[in-house]
Amino acid sequence: MVKLEATKEHDDGRDVTVTVAPALPVQEHRLPLSNLDLLLPPLDVSIFFCYLHPAPTAAGLKEALAKTLVAYYPLAGEVVANGDGEPELLYSGRGVDFTETTAASVELREVRLGAVDEGVEKLVPAKKAGVMAVKLTKFRCGGAVVGCTFDHRVCDAYSFNMFLVAWAVAARGGSAPPAPSFHRSFLAPREPAPLCTTGNLVDRLFVPVSRVPALPDTPAVNRIYRLSAADVTALQASAGSGRTKLEAFTAHLWGLYAKAAAALRRQPHSCCMGVVVDGRTRLRRDGAMSTYFGNVLTIPYGVMGTGALSTMALADVADDVHRWVAEAATGEHFRELVDWVEAQRPEPTVARAHLCRGNGDEDAMACVVSSGMQLPVGEVDFGWGRPAFASYHFPWAGGAGYVMPMPSARGDGDWLVYVHVAPEVAKVMEKESTVFQALENSYVFEY
Template sequence: MVKEGTTGGGAVTITAVTTVAPALPVQEHRLPLSNLDLILPPIDVGVFFCYAAPGGVAAAVLKAALAKTLVAYYPLAGEVVANAAGEPELLCSGRGVDVAEASADGGAVMRDLRLGRPDESVEQLVPKKKAGVMSVQVTKFRCGGAVVGCTFDHRVCDAYSFNMFLVAWAAAARTGSPAPPAPSFRRSFLAPSNPAPPCAGTLADRLFVPISRAPAPPDAAAANRIYRVAAADVAALQAAAGPGRTKLEAFTAHLWRLHALAASRRGIGSCCMGVVVDGRARLRGDGAMRGYFGNVLTIPYGVLSAGALRGAALADVARDVHRWVAEAATGDHFRELVDWVEARRPEATVARAYLGRGEGGEGATACVVSSGTRLPLGEVDFGWGRPAFASYHFPWQGGAGYVMPMPSARGDGDWVVYVHAAPEVVEAMEEEPTVFRALDSGYMFG
């Protein structure tokens, strides 16, 4: 026995840990992180998939498929080390990925999982990464179902990249499934200008800050929840947000207004809201970066007073969200951000949206929304069917909350939304009569 914990449905015992190396030898080498990787702090992201597999989930199949997939996705089998300048970079050593096998004791079944309260359940199903870039845990239940949890170093890849890996891993496990296209690690896509301009006073300078100039994030409590949002509520939010607004912009505007209520209860005057924007199609409209593995993101944000938000219509707030998202969603901004980082290396930088502060450095209710809605859950099938439920898990230590919507595994247009936020924000979300709905076992597992 290696570790015990509880899932809300019984104890979890880890019975074995194996390090799975790539199926073919890796020539050890160092792979520099791109300038857009370097804007990420050393944080780990978790994601988990629940499989109601009556025939049982075979850990041996998962490990064999993982070994095959790591041949193409070899950075996930390496380690993050420091280079001569003290910056992080990848040591592609073929060390492998730690895979833990676990069992839920006490006759626990997956329907017993209180997934809406991740601190009571998910904490024991998603591995704590101790070494390497990635780790996996497979937890089996008496009902025959299993949970596959993964944790990865965000400095190495974003959610888009990890989605590519998940689809390739699942395809390798299914007999006869064609392999997806191999990932690209072509760092020249994100090469800085030569020489890189100083980029002071630009959008990049407004959105990011060197660590030495960053205010310390507030020390605040946070609560973790997972909710469901019905497809009809997503559509209603988008309609109320006005023409030309995306679902994510409408959702972000609604969440921003809820933060105003929480701010009032805490006596805070400012509300900061950020959105993660992917830059692949912005940098290369020809699709050349579609398979790029790494981080290609920026985090624009806005700050409004709690009073202004409380009195604003959703369409007005969504217009503001659209304005600052559109400003950052350009190839010019991403190229500028690459140069901005280059001009400040080797000093580390951080997104201002992560700091939980207002424009003047004052305390604020703050949140970053990162969309996982493009994860093709139907393709994360290892041979025993699509997941019955899936969610991200990201209880990080930043100054801002973090909210991650993704498609429901039911495939009906609903969203599953992971929330890591101040308790007052969670309270406001749960008091609101629509949109954020509690999970129940019938919804998750039929």
């Protein structure tokens, strides 16, 4: 295997970047971000798909992208500040930057996909302007990688998954799926406002930025591991009756963080674990928000001492995860969250799960788990076949880790897990004989 070097090669010896505009013009206008969008700081999220020969072509991808941006017009806009300094979406028809490049001396099978810091960084675009960017990297073998980067303030992974499916359908010439909804009324604050917007669950989970201490800029590594379907099932069984696979996985990960903290033999002695919860079905059980495009997320979390975590059975840890996740997975919590943000505006806010603090405000190791299990790998077929591999890439700043499990493109129940964690945590993961297994390219390309 080889490390994928930065390349400036194209068919004519250079990268080619063009801006793909929507196929139909739309009058310039502004779209306010919802109160739940305003919870997100400026963060870019990337995702990439690996295709073996024959692979999607730039011409086909760009033509389908132009068609899809008509319905998904926020992705062709820009985030600007309004009069209060808050971000909002300017739909200017700017379009999406699309870069085409060639790794002429490398075969796709040689790219170290599991070692993200070595093999993947050059496969996803660094978004310089606008809401979204795309990069197509072609390899000597005829394979290709389609990488996308988008502004998290505009949409969450659920929303971007809808766009990916629509883009792929357009490339295949199929019938367009249901159009996205941008109805901000779903997330409007209640009127009159509740008498009390403090002291509730939201106050425990989020905090105004002015009350946030300086966050540590700790080193982190980015990896992709695989979990076998058998190990996922075994974790769920060990977590006890009624526990989901994600709850069992989160409980296991929490225990690994305790081991990493203990190995450091110094502070912190607490571990904070958060889980991203989607609120669409909690706010509207009638399915009215199934096509809503935007952020509908909250991040409940728990804190435990490393000593307690190290001695607890997985089932007991999973019970605790279930307790604080269930507490936040309600329509009332999301309505309170919308009202709470309204009461703070225009001051930005942040999720406490990111802050690396314990219950007594002591330093803590922290991690947030976000489920990518809805990633529609098999549906991102641009007409040349389904991808052989797909993963998110989200190396955010700050001291908290970020872990995202998603389904393997093999469709056999295995999981792939993207991790952005402290080096000490990665070492603990890699010492396991099961669960977090190294991602070998033979698993991706030779099964």
